[in-house]
Amino acid sequence: xxxxxxxxxxxxxxxxxxxxxxxxxxxxxxxxxxxxxxxxxxxxxxxxxxxxxxxxxxxxxxxxxxxxxxxxxxxxxxxxxxxxxxxxxxxxxxxxxxxxxxxxxxxxxxxxxxxxxxxxxxxxxxxxxxxxxxxxxxxxxxxxxxxxxxxxxxxxxxxxxxxxxxxxxxxxxxxxxxxxxxxxxxxxxxxxxxxxxxxxxxxxxxxxxxxxxxxxxxxxxxxxxxxxxxxxxxxxxxxxxxxxxxxxxxxxxxx
Amino acid sequence: xxxxxxxxxxxxxxxxxxxxxxxxxxxxxxxxxxxxxxxxxxxxxxxxxxxxxxxxxxxxxxxxxxxxxxxxxxxxxxxxxxxxxxxxxxxxxxxxxxxxxxxxxxxxxxxxxxxxxxxxxxxxxxxxxxxxxxxxxxxxxxxxxxxxxxxxxxxxxxxxxxxxxxxxxxxxxxxxxxxxxxxxxxxxxxxxxxxxxxxxxxxxxxxxxxxxxxxxxxxxxxxxxxxxxxxxxxxxxxxxxxxxxxxxxxxxx
Numbered sequence: 001x002x003x004x005x006x007x008x009x010x011x012x013x014x015x016x017x018x019x020x021x022x023x024x025x026x027x028x029x030x031x032x033x034x035x036x037x038x039x040x041x042x043x044x045x046x047x048x049x050x051x052x053x054x055x056x057x058x059x060x061x062x063x064x065x066x067x068x069x070x071x072x073x074x075x076x077x078x079x080x081x082x083x084x085x086x087x088x089x090x091x092x093x094x095x096x097x098x099x100x101x102x103x104x105x106x107x108x109x110x111x112x113x114x115x116x117x118x119x120x121x122x123x124x125x126x127x128x129x130x131x132x133x134x135x136x137x138x139x140x141x142x143x144x145x146x147x148x149x150x151x152x153x154x155x156x157x158x159x160x161x162x163x164x165x166x167x168x169x170x171x172x173x174x175x176x177x178x179x180x181x182x183x184x185x186x187x188x189x190x191x192x193x194x195x196x197x198x199x200x201x202x203x204x205x206x207x208x209x210x211x212x213x214x215x216x217x218x219x220x221x222x223x224x225x226x227x228x229x230x231x232x233x234x235x236x237x238x239x240x241x242x243x244x245x246x247x248x249x250x251x252x253x254x255x
Numbered sequence: 256x257x258x259x260x261x262x263x264x265x266x267x268x269x270x271x272x273x274x275x276x277x278x279x280x281x282x283x284x285x286x287x288x289x290x291x292x293x294x295x296x297x298x299x300x301x302x303x304x305x306x307x308x309x310x311x312x313x314x315x316x317x318x319x320x321x322x323x324x325x326x327x328x329x330x331x332x333x334x335x336x337x338x339x340x341x342x343x344x345x346x347x348x349x350x351x352x353x354x355x356x357x358x359x360x361x362x363x364x365x366x367x368x369x370x371x372x373x374x375x376x377x378x379x380x381x382x383x384x385x386x387x388x389x390x391x392x393x394x395x396x397x398x399x400x401x402x403x404x405x406x407x408x409x410x411x412x413x414x415x416x417x418x419x420x421x422x423x424x425x426x427x428x429x430x431x432x433x434x435x436x437x438x439x440x441x442x443x444x445x446x447x448x449x450x451x452x453x454x455x456x457x458x459x460x461x462x463x464x465x466x467x468x469x470x471x472x473x474x475x476x477x478x479x480x481x482x483x484x485x486x487x488x489x490x491x492x493x494x495x496x497x498x499x500x501x502x503x504x505x506x507x508x
Contacts, residue, residue: 040276043273043276043277044276044280047276047277047280048280052386053386055384055385055386056383056385056386056387058387063317063321063380063388063390064321064323064380064388064389064390065387065388066323066325066326066327066383066387066388066389067327067387068324068325068327069323069324069325081274081277082277083277084277084280084281085280085281085284086277086278086281089500090384090385091496091500091501091502091503092284092501094384094502094503095284095293095294095296095297095501095503096280096284096293098296098297098300098503098508099293099295099296099299099300100296102296102299102300102303184382184508185304185507185508186314186380186382186465186466186467186468186507186508187304187308187466187467187507187508188304188308188507188508189314189315190308190312190313190314190315190465190466191304191307191308191309191312192308193315196315202380202382202388203388206386224269228262228265228266232262232265232266233262233265236265
């Protein structure tokens with residue numbers, strides 16, 4: 001990989017606290033490219049998706065669902081400042097959605113292959129059983145509430161909540177978007193009938209698509225809030241260059 | 256202090272960026288060169304779907320107990336033209352389905368002749384482009400049977416349907432390619448859910464081209480033409496909605 005000569009992210013050499021201001025190579029090229037491609041793609045997918053939702057703002061469970069059938073949720077009309085295009089145009093929204101769905105889907109595939117090859121998944125996202133122990137989760141939660149997001153000894157390592165939320169997004173929410181999205185296509189479900197079986201029918205596919213998309217919106221909001229709390233500029237810079245400067249410990253700073 | 260300014264600047268930049276992206280999308284869609292890239296998604300998706308799937312694959316067929324209790328109507332619910340209303344009044348006895356274009360034996364079939372042909376019954380799902388779905392039973396001859404009877408010429412590539420309902424003064428029209436036209440589930444339905452097709456669902460005959468969205472399922476069919484190219488049909492994109500507001504011609508998604 002192009003990053004080969006550089007130090008390995010997430011594996012600091014020092015067993016003791018890494019001093020603040022040390023620069024650590026944290027994000028590999030594949031991660032950075034995928035991150036920014038997705039940052040644009042997700043805005044387009046959500047914006048155009050909301051226009052498509054406006055076309056029939058009722059969600060059902062099962063094989064079919066239309067106006068006279070029982071809907072479990074009737075989302076409110078999405079305002080024009082959130083939709084693509086701003087004025088209602090289902091044809092153009094579908095053009096955006098179905099083109100960028102390819103970027104979204106194949107982007108995930110490329111990222112997954114790259115992250116297996118560069119060992120990002122194995123090294124950074126692997127969840128160890130002891131991290132899931134209640135005492136560890138409780139400790140990490142308290143650290144979060146104190147705005148301490150980094151283990152001073154391993155500042156580049158993801159904490160357990162990061163691991164869980166990234167793993168849920170990469171292996172849960174985005175694949176759910178892709179599978180439920182494909183299950184909405186009458187041509188794809190004819191070719192791959194298992195798509196309908198997995199989601200439980202086409203009306204269910206639309207509901208799963210909506211729920212997983214809502215999950216992604218929640219992820220994005222929490223992600224942005226935590227990036228800001230953790231130090232917005234160093235975090236953004238590290239996602240641009242790969243290099244991250246270990247921040248001052250806020251708690252110590254305050255004391 | 257500088258941290259706060261940076262944070263505020265980043266937040267502002269981020270919010271402006273997302274806003275610019277949303278409004279920028281509208282600019283892109285209105286710029287001809289960029290619009291072409293945006294519209295290339297249809298070609299890519301059609302190619303990918305057809306590469307990844309068997310073109311003869313069958314749409315899912317359902318059991319009678321899985322049918323929608325009520326199958327809503329959409330698009331034209333009644334053409335309401337004097338000609339059509341007269342045809343409804345005399346139960347389509349004067350109606351003739353014209354099969355022409357690039358065929359060696361043009362046909363003009365009465366409803367009775369169509370009903371006498373070997374028919375297929377299928378309980379399939381209708382997926383509207385807007386997002387709703389309904390399951391109903393359709394019954395009628397294979398389109399392929401008619402095309403064979405008319406002896407479609409080898410130069411034909413598409414089949415165009417011209418309908419009795421008017422949209423902005425012109426007859427509704429749609430088209431599919433010959434592979435979909437000869438697909439074993441592509442039928443001209445004259446019955447639905449066990450009774451004669453009603454006006455709301457496209458009497459006397461509508462197309463069922465399973466594996467595509469609702470706007471391809473032309474209702475009130477008057478004429479079927481085999482053609483070599485879609486260039487001379489309407490504005491050239493192969494269908495009323497395709498020409499009028501840029502819906503995809505390939506409606507497999």
